[in-house]
Amino acid sequence: VNDKTLSERPTRAEFDHYGPHMGEQAPEVLAEMRAECPVAWSEQHGGFWVVTRYDDCHELSRDPQRYGNSTGTIPDLFGGLKLPPISFDPPEHGVYRDLLQSWFTLKRVQGFEEFVRRCAQARIDALGSPAELVAGFTRPFPRDVILGVIGVPDADVDLIGRMITDRMENATADQAEVRASTESLRQYMADTLIASRRRKPSDDLVSHLVASEIDGEPLGDELIAGLLHQVIGAGIDTTNKVLATALGNLAQDPAAQAGLREADLSVAVEEMLRLHAPVSVGRLCHAQSVVGGVPIEEGERLLLMFASANRDETQFPDPERIDWARSPNRHMAFGVGIHRCLGMHLARMELVIAFEELFAAFDQIELAPGGRVTFQPGQVWGASAVPAELRRR
Numbered sequence: 001v002n003d004k005t006l007s008e009r010p011t012r013a014e015f016d017h018y019g020p021h022m023g024e025q026a027p028e029v030l031a032e033m034r035a036e037c038p039v040a041w042s043e044q045h046g047g048f049w050v051v052t053r054y055d056d057c058h059e060l061s062r063d064p065q066r067y068g069n070s071t072g073t074i075p076d077l078f079g080g081l082k083l084p085p086i087s088f089d090p091p092e093h094g095v096y097r098d099l100l101q102s103w104f105t106l107k108r109v110q111g112f113e114e115f116v117r118r119c120a121q122a123r124i125d126a127l128g129s130p131a132e133l134v135a136g137f138t139r140p141f142p143r144d145v146i147l148g149v150i151g152v153p154d155a156d157v158d159l160i161g162r163m164i165t166d167r168m169e170n171a172t173a174d175q176a177e178v179r180a181s182t183e184s185l186r187q188y189m190a191d192t193l194i195a196s197r198r199r200k201p202s203d204d205l206v207s208h209l210v211a212s213e214i215d216g217e218p219l220g221d222e223l224i225a226g227l228l229h230q231v232i233g234a235g236i237d238t239t240n241k242v243l244a245t246a247l248g249n250l251a252q253d254p255a256a257q258a259g260l261r262e263a264d265l266s267v268a269v270e271e272m273l274r275l276h277a278p279v280s281v282g283r284l285c286h287a288q289s290v291v292g293g294v295p296i297e298e299g300e301r302l303l304l305m306f307a308s309a310n311r312d313e314t315q316f317p318d319p320e321r322i323d324w325a326r327s328p329n330r331h332m333a334f335g336v337g338i339h340r341c342l343g344m345h346l347a348r349m350e351l352v353i354a355f356e357e358l359f360a361a362f363d364q365i366e367l368a369p370g371g372r373v374t375f376q377p378g379q380v381w382g383a384s385a386v387p388a389e390l391r392r393r
């Protein structure tokens with residue numbers, strides 16, 4: 001890239017999705033960028049493009065040849081570690097995705113319903129009042145679900161749960177620490193979990209992977225651990241953040257809460273996903289191209305802001321308004337194209353069940369007096385503390 005091209009770039013040099021103001025204020029910052037600088041060059045984290053409009057995010061996601069997934073996080077939070085399938089491009093991507101896909105079909109996920117409900121009920125039963133809903137419910141509930149579906153024995157759930165929480169809360173921590181915590185998780189998987197299912201299979205994801213093959217060959221421990229790591233990494237904090245942000249809002253908006261109690265939850269959770277989309281994804285440009293009129297060079301990184309796409313006024317009339325019955329609602333919270341969220345049926349079920357059970361247990365969920373909802377910025381964005389007063393039925 002020559003200096004002339006650089007100086008002509010539409011720029012938001014200071015944009016940093018990990019900046020402290022990108023917690024609570026993220027929707028306003030993104031609305032301003034959508035209007036004024038929808039494809040913007042940031043100088044942070046080694047430089048990357050920020051893409052905020054619906055059509056641009058959509059188009060990029062549909063072109064995996066040109067915009068690859070080898071740079072999923074900006075900055076690189078995994079020390080170069082690649083997670084199957086999300087960090088791979090075709091053709092490897094499809095091979096790895098197929099290994100997980102059959103475990104997360106709508107039909108298979110429906111079979112998890114009772115288990116998911118038990119997980120929600122157990123956490124809700126243990127809540128006092130006032131309660132911090134992230135620590136007490138939105139974080140442990142999806143963790144219990146994913147670890148159960150994978151096949152982590154009950155006795156290890158707390159230990160592994162802590163490893164994962166440490167890992168998530170250190171999302172921007174130094175690489176050596178991140179590598180060490182990733183290593184201990186991997187070690188547990190290979191030495192304990194996978195080894196035990198190789199000896200004695202059960203009805204869980206680990207056993208399914210142990211029995212799977214690629215071209216007639218069984219999968220090695222490293223690939224299985226990578227796939228499990230992917231499910232843990234993609235399936236817990238995401239669901240946590242949608243639930244937490246939604247509860248943070250509902251605790252402060254009694255009319256929205258009353259509306260949701262009356263709404264068809266299976267439709268309403270789509271509006272929740274639209275408004276509280278937590279995930280943004282990185283892409284690597286493989287061939288010179290143009291996005292929204294802006295030239296992008298080979299080797300440059302882009303960050304697709306799905307949360308912003310979901311509030312794009314050209315796609316959603318009155319986008320800031322909550323409409324629990326909004327239709328159509330083609331939000332991009334789960335992405336689009338070949339990487340579209342593999343766990344979306346499970347995620348939707350968890351959201352529906354969470355609210356069914358919360359509303360059955362409490363007739364009012366309010367912000368605790370003097371309490372404040374706090375937010376965590378970053379590529380999995382959302383509320384990080386929701387202090388609430390709960391009135392049991």
Ligand code: HEM
Pocket residue numbers: 061069085086087097100104230231234235236238239242277278279281306332333334335336338339340341342343344346347
């Ligand atoms: C509300 C909760 C969730 C949200 C908002 C969410 C969001 C996303 C998004 C945006 C992507 C696309 C990434 C890209 O385009 O590169 C994705 C991919 C993925 N998600 Fe989710 N997700 C959620 C829950 C889950 C759950 C519960 C699982 C558990 C199985 C899961 C597993 C995955 C996997 C494995 C991928 C990678 C798919 C691929 O590369 O082909 N997600 N998710």
